[in-house]
Amino acid sequence: xxxxxxxxxxxxxxxxxxxxxxxxxxxxxxxxxxxxxxxxxxxxxxxxxxxxxxxxxxxxxxxxxxxxxxxxxxxxxxxxxxxxxxxxxxxxxxxxxxxxxxxxxxxxxxxxxxxxxxxxxxxxxxxxxxxxxxxxxxxxxxxxxxxxxxxxxxxxxxxxxxxxxxxxxxxxxxxxxxxxxxxxxxxxxxxxxxxxxxxxxxxxxxxxxxxxxxxxxxxxxxxxxxxxxxxxxxxxxxxxxxxxxxxxxxxxxxxxxxxxxxxxxxxxxxxxxxxxxxxxxxxxxxxxxxxxxxxxxxxxxxxxxxxxxxxxxxxxxxxxxxxxxxxxxxxxxxxxxxxxxxxxxxxxxxxxxxxxxxxxxxxxxxxxxxxxxxxxxxxxxxxxxxxxxxxxxxxxxxxxxxxxxxxxxxxxxxxxxxxxxxxxxxxxxxxxxxxxxxxxxxxxxxxxxxxxxxxxxxxxxxxxxxxxxxxxxxxxxxxxxxxxxxxxxxxxxxxxxxxxxxxxxxxxxxxxxxxxxxxxxxxxxxxxxxxxxxxxxxxxxxxxxxxxxxxxxxxxxxxxxxxxxxxxxxxxxxxxxxxxxxxxxxxxxxxxxxxxxxxxxxxxxxxxxxxxxxxxxxxxxxxxxxxxxxxxxxxxxxxxxxxxxxxxxxxxxxxxxxxxxxxxxxxxxxxxxxxxxxxxxxxxxxxxxxxxxxxxxxxxxxxxxxxxxxxxxxxxxxxxxxxxxxxxxxxxxxxxxxxxxxxxxxxxxxxxxxxxxxxxxxxxxxxxxxxxxxxxxxxxxxxxxxxxxxxxxxxxxxxxxxxxxxxxxxxxxxxxxxxxxxxxxxxxxxxxxxxxxxxxxxxxxxxxxxxxxxxxxx
Numbered sequence: 001x002x003x004x005x006x007x008x009x010x011x012x013x014x015x016x017x018x019x020x021x022x023x024x025x026x027x028x029x030x031x032x033x034x035x036x037x038x039x040x041x042x043x044x045x046x047x048x049x050x051x052x053x054x055x056x057x058x059x060x061x062x063x064x065x066x067x068x069x070x071x072x073x074x075x076x077x078x079x080x081x082x083x084x085x086x087x088x089x090x091x092x093x094x095x096x097x098x099x100x101x102x103x104x105x106x107x108x109x110x111x112x113x114x115x116x117x118x119x120x121x122x123x124x125x126x127x128x129x130x131x132x133x134x135x136x137x138x139x140x141x142x143x144x145x146x147x148x149x150x151x152x153x154x155x156x157x158x159x160x161x162x163x164x165x166x167x168x169x170x171x172x173x174x175x176x177x178x179x180x181x182x183x184x185x186x187x188x189x190x191x192x193x194x195x196x197x198x199x200x201x202x203x204x205x206x207x208x209x210x211x212x213x214x215x216x217x218x219x220x221x222x223x224x225x226x227x228x229x230x231x232x233x234x235x236x237x238x239x240x241x242x243x244x245x246x247x248x249x250x251x252x253x254x255x256x257x258x259x260x261x262x263x264x265x266x267x268x269x270x271x272x273x274x275x276x277x278x279x280x281x282x283x284x285x286x287x288x289x290x291x292x293x294x295x296x297x298x299x300x301x302x303x304x305x306x307x308x309x310x311x312x313x314x315x316x317x318x319x320x321x322x323x324x325x326x327x328x329x330x331x332x333x334x335x336x337x338x339x340x341x342x343x344x345x346x347x348x349x350x351x352x353x354x355x356x357x358x359x360x361x362x363x364x365x366x367x368x369x370x371x372x373x374x375x376x377x378x379x380x381x382x383x384x385x386x387x388x389x390x391x392x393x394x395x396x397x398x399x400x401x402x403x404x405x406x407x408x409x410x411x412x413x414x415x416x417x418x419x420x421x422x423x424x425x426x427x428x429x430x431x432x433x434x435x436x437x438x439x440x441x442x443x444x445x446x447x448x449x450x451x452x453x454x455x456x457x458x459x460x461x462x463x464x465x466x467x468x469x470x471x472x473x474x475x476x477x478x479x480x481x482x483x484x485x486x487x488x489x490x491x492x493x494x495x496x497x498x499x500x501x502x503x504x505x506x507x508x509x510x511x512x513x514x515x516x517x518x519x520x521x522x523x524x525x526x527x528x529x530x531x532x533x534x535x536x537x538x539x540x541x542x543x544x545x546x547x548x549x550x551x552x553x554x555x556x557x558x559x560x561x562x563x564x565x566x567x568x569x570x571x572x573x574x575x576x577x578x579x580x581x582x583x584x585x586x587x588x589x590x591x592x593x594x595x596x597x598x599x600x601x602x603x604x605x606x607x608x609x610x611x612x613x614x615x616x617x618x619x620x621x622x623x624x625x626x627x628x629x630x631x632x633x634x635x636x637x638x639x640x641x642x643x644x645x646x647x648x649x650x651x652x653x654x655x656x657x658x659x660x661x662x663x664x665x666x667x668x669x670x671x672x673x674x675x676x677x678x679x680x681x682x683x684x685x686x687x688x689x690x691x692x693x694x695x696x697x698x699x700x701x702x703x704x705x706x707x708x709x710x711x712x713x714x715x716x717x718x719x720x721x722x723x724x725x726x727x728x729x730x731x732x733x734x735x736x737x738x739x740x741x742x743x744x745x746x747x748x749x750x751x752x753x754x755x756x757x758x759x760x761x762x763x764x765x766x767x768x769x770x771x772x773x774x775x776x777x778x779x780x781x782x783x784x785x786x787x788x789x790x791x792x793x794x795x796x797x798x799x800x801x802x803x804x805x806x807x808x809x810x811x812x813x814x815x816x817x818x819x820x821x822x823x824x825x826x827x828x829x830x831x832x833x834x835x836x837x838x839x840x841x842x843x844x845x846x847x848x849x850x851x852x853x854x855x856x857x858x
Contacts, residue, residue, distance in 0.1 A: 079193075581653075582609070582652075612747070618630070657691055710735070
């Protein structure tokens, strides 16, 4: 690569900006295009399927300025950062180099524009910093202003970080570099996430402390619960510094830092979130066939985001869960109100993100009108359902709605109904708001009248009735006549342009009128821009109220969504208790039942409690529905804690501190973990972390290894859970030997099987008592295994059973005789001979084939 001194001035300017933003794709503004050069051009052309060209031998590609947003959004989804380098000053004489500056760096975790965001998902930037033994974790959503921090569990910091990463799914994370060499954060190197490795000095306590105080306008952080030398300060401060550097502005909508701990919600670890398919299904990783998809009947974007958070952070106490149930019940029993609420909420836009864009000086006039329209709808909600709203923030509901009504009136009086989204076109300020604007607008409109009068005069003077006045940005105002009439015009008409069908002219009088009109127009645009910026500054004073309003509306939206689900799908109000119990009668799987014909799902009942059995051992064939029963029990428990009604005839749910779900078989090749190793990791986490108030769901523990090993592991796990902490446990297994376990806390359940002659039917019903057989060969037949294999399997099974029954305790188990081959070896050799082409093999290959045939026959 040439040195900067050998480059042209333009490439030298590009190189200087690229040097400052090595980790970003540099969008370099050149006229109506953003151009990319060198390695950026090569990479982006491949990612976006753009044409790669060259300029002075340098690879380049570009995208149109007006369509850049679409390309930026695609790059962000691919985990790229984009530095926007704009032309901020053109050369006065039209020659030379334009002045350019990077005005913004757009990264996956710092975007605020709607075109780059998922409306139903928070867009988090996270940071992890501190000592390996006790790291801190902080995260922020710049598009909403949410800002939180916590200390990771000292006993299991790695698992705690995994849990947080799974729960909030940040788009980008800042990591203290020294932590990457430690076991706590090393796994992040294998994650599909944008990671910024920052030196340890970037997390300096004093600078972070000062930055947080400046952001919140305080002299201390004690009001946020942060003591001196609090380890959460560096992580939180690093997040703020990163945002300010990327956006080059203060962030007034980030008004508080909320501290949280594990005790603030029912804990769900990474494997539980995945295995219960809360957000992503196990089939293709998509959003469909998930609990969130089944329950999301919200009508607003903030409501959808709040529902997602509540599913991932269920209430940890009766007060929160039962309080939500009561509010859902009130709406459920008032269907006309529920229907009206859903209709009104549908018209409310994303106040949370509109407020953030306003605070960051990014809101245009249509954004402000969207705020006005949403506040009008909010007033309807208040009038209709005041008693159903939950107070958020310091203001009373009456005071909050009154303040927002004042803002709505202000916006209604000041802005046009269909304003421009640009500040360079005018069409922003409502008539009657500003006398000077009205005066200039009148002059501009009268100027049009003057022009029309002038054209009428020229028509009369020239006798050309087809003479017309037109305008474009190149020529300005001009007179147009048909080609045949051009020579008839007097000399005062100056020819400007000749086209195939017409001629275009100007006159001194027209130039004079145009100058007067355009000067008024330019002044009017500038005046409207000035007024709009004043209006937006005024709206910024209401940002805290808008954020409170968004929270109130999101909350009622989630409540109505739960009530709508209960109405549509026959959910019931669960009874919550502090007792250790899970008693579900007629329970249904909320996802599976939705995708079956109506009424075809078979409900099941289960009861485990500290007063009876805390451990339910579930046996039965693989196709009989064990996994469905286990998962629906966990999902119903989670839904009850999240404030939802549940799919059951009756449910008594004891408050739990954690829900663990180890089901299914999966591997993680990216982490170098086999299916069995993943299973053992998840099992180990459960055994280390479960308490007497936890709900544990375990399915087929030990199946990833040999039969003896697997059975031994499964039994040992059962015994440990029965003797240590004894959490509420549902343990499904194909090892029928485990049913011999005897313990006062253990109850045997199985999936019902109906035998009708040689046919076996699985009615998907959970019954008391252990399974009598596994029916594995029958399941194999149903799966399409060839009949010869099925028959052979039955013969081998019967032979093994007869050998076992005839064997005494002192006898050595005889070796299994060679089973009858499914195919005669001579048949295999004949098939091989028939498929061999003598003309296509060498003599040596022929000898090798003959040798292999001899071995097969022997």
